[in-house]
Amino acid sequence: MASVHKIFMAKDGSAAFVCPACGREKVFDARAFLDKNPRFDVRCSCGQVTPVLLEFRKYFRKKVRLVGLCTVERTGQEYPIEVRDVSLEGVGFALADKTVVPDMLPGDVVEVRFRLDNRAKSRVERRGEIRTLRGEFVGVEFFPVAYDKDLGGYLLGT
Numbered sequence: 658m659a660s661v662h663k664i665f666m667a668k669d670g671s672a673a674f675v676c677p678a679c680g681r682e683k684v685f686d687a688r689a690f691l692d693k694n695p696r697f698d699v700r701c702s703c704g705q706v707t708p709v710l711l712e713f714r715k716y717f718r719k720k721v722r723l724v725g726l727c728t729v730e731r732t733g734q735e736y737p738i739e740v741r742d743v744s745l746e747g748v749g750f751a752l753a754d755k756t757v758v759p760d761m762l763p764g765d766v767v768e769v770r771f772r773l774d775n776r777a778k779s780r781v782e783r784r785g786e787i788r789t790l791r792g793e794f795v796g797v798e799f800f801p802v803a804y805d806k807d808l809g810g811y812l813l814g815t
Contacts, residue, residue: 660708661696661708661709661710662674662677662707662708662709662710663709663710663712664687664709664710664711664712665712666687666688666711666712667687670686670687670688671684671685671686671687672684672685672686672687672711673685674699674707674709676699676701676703676705676707677705677707678701678703678705678707679701679703679705681701681702681703683699683701687711690711695710695711695712696708696709696710696711697709697711718742718743718744718749719742719743719744719811719812720741720742721740721741721742721743721774722739722740722741723739723740723743723771723772723773723774724737724738724739724740724753724771724772725737725738725739725740725750725769725770725771725772725781726738726769726770726771727750727767727768727769727770727795728767728768728770729759729760729761729765729766729767730765730766730767730768731762731765731766732760734759734760736752736753736754736757736759737752737753737754738750738751738752738753738769738771738795739751739752739753740769740771741794743781743808743811743812744812745799745804745805745808745809745812746798746799747785747788747796747797747798747799748769748783748785748796748797748799749789749794749795749796749797750769750794750795750797751793751794751795752793752795755793759795761787761790761795762787762790763787763788763789763790764786764787765786765787766784766785766786767784767785767786767787767797768782768783768784769781769782769783769785769797770782773807773808773811775807775810775811777807779807779808779811781805781807781808783799783800783802783805784799784800785797785798785799785800786798786800
């Protein structure tokens with residue numbers, strides 16, 4: 658089975674696909690796909706068919722495995738978490754203890770704290786709102802703050 662290639666939509670609504678077989682690039686208007694399935698196949702003029710996933714996120718999301726804590730402001734309850742992905746805009750995590758049923762609801766305000774796995778072991782402490790609760794996965798959108806240089810540098814690999 659062919660791997661799925663991610664394509665990111667630029668601020669102007671365009672997206673670029675580069676064929677893994679021949680290297681040809683095709684730029685297209687990705688806004689036409691906003692209300693459609695973001696997974697589809699792209700057929701290149703060389704004949705290669707490639708499955709793609711169109712990402713509409715404003716910021717790159719990095720897959721990670723980091724430990725941390727999450728405090729729900731409504732209840733004061735604190736949970737050990739495993740951070741699974743992080744971006745400048747938010748974080749996705751699961752509870753470290755799979756036997757615990759958390760008292761969390763979409764819209765709850767939480768504070769997440771964790772250390773990055775960079776050389777400096779930078780500490781991240783951010784407040785945000787729970788946007789997604791799907792099985793064991795919790796998605797949090799951070800509240801806007803000034804640019805976080807530690808997190809930004811980590812995501813950019815610097």
